[in-house]
Amino acid sequence: MNVAVVTVGDELLAGRTMNTNATWLCDRLSDSGVSVERVTTIPDRISDIARVVNEYRAEYDAVIVTGGLGPTHDDVTMAGVAAAVGRSLEEHEGALAWLEDDGYSRADLTEGTADLPKGARALHNETGVAPGAVLEGIYVLPGVPSEMKAMFESIEAEFSGTATYRKEVVADEPESALLDRIAEVRERFDVTVGSYPGESVRLSLTGTDEATVATAAAWLRERVESPN
Known part of the structure; x- marks a missing residue:
């Protein structure tokens, strides 16, 4: 299995935040016998996210994207991934139900919190709010390291290869x-x-x-x- 890792965030490119997510993911994937072929950092820009994700999903077995999840103005990763596969964003009922179970009222959630590409499988955020998603070999995870790690561990069994x-x-x-x-x-x-x-x-x-x-x-x- 070969994988590309894409980290999204202007703060990563500006050097204000260390890219610990990429290092951690590469280590875990390598331990599972998965070959990491690319690690790419891109800005919070829908067109760049769509272009890179679309290119990599054609080349690799899976693409893991971290960062830029949530309802604020610069959280555009879901929109970029949706554009990469030609789908619209829609509110995901399953993700909303999880949030309600965690004590969040639908009325109190910021609009767009649970918007995922149409037909995506939602990934529950055990330690935060913004859900992740899986579609067409693309795994979208939060950028907050603790949230990203917990979410990846919930899907880690989907990544395997020859043990090294x-x-x-x-x-x-x-x-x-x-x-x-x-x-x-x-x-x-x-x-x-x-x-x-x-x-x-x-x-x-x-x-x-x-x-x-x-x-x-x-x-x-x-x-x-x-x-x-």
């Missing part, structure tokens, strides 16, 4: 000096290798067979200089 395993080897050598051993471990074992330089170089070995990954990591660890 990872081991890390730390080398106290320049990255360029490690190229021969990186090439050799890839030839010897069915693993991929990521190289991440810093004070030391972190070599991340991943593969679909746990024993192979462990053996490859042990082989490589014996052939690099380790930090003291």
Whole structure:
């Protein structure tokens, strides 16, 4: 399964808010064996949301969109997603019923709170107000991290793939000096290798067979200089 993650918000692009949602989602999806192919941040603009979501839903098995849910003037994600699939927005009775069960009166709710693309499956917001939605492989989640996490966990079983395993080897050598051993471990074992330089170089070995990954990591660890 391959997935694109789209985060919506002017505040993300301005650097006023850290994009922790994307990092958390990528980590959870990867742990489930799902391949995250794209992470894109776009402004609170209906045309941009519609264009990116429409492009990605044609390329990937699923698109996860976070941020911009609610009834305020800059909460336009549902409208953008509706435009991407050519549907109108309509009040969702199921979402309204959930809100009533949570103690919200319909008369007190701001107009548009429960508007979802026509025919969408509503996702209940266990820790907030604005509901999420699922339609045509598009999953729309809130931007508030606590709300997003709770909602994703309610649908996490819908995302699965081949389990992958990872081991890390730390080398106290320049990255360029490690190229021969990186090439050799890839030839010897069915693993991929990521190289991440810093004070030391972190070599991340991943593969679909746990024993192979462990053996490859042990082989490589014996052939690099380790930090003291």
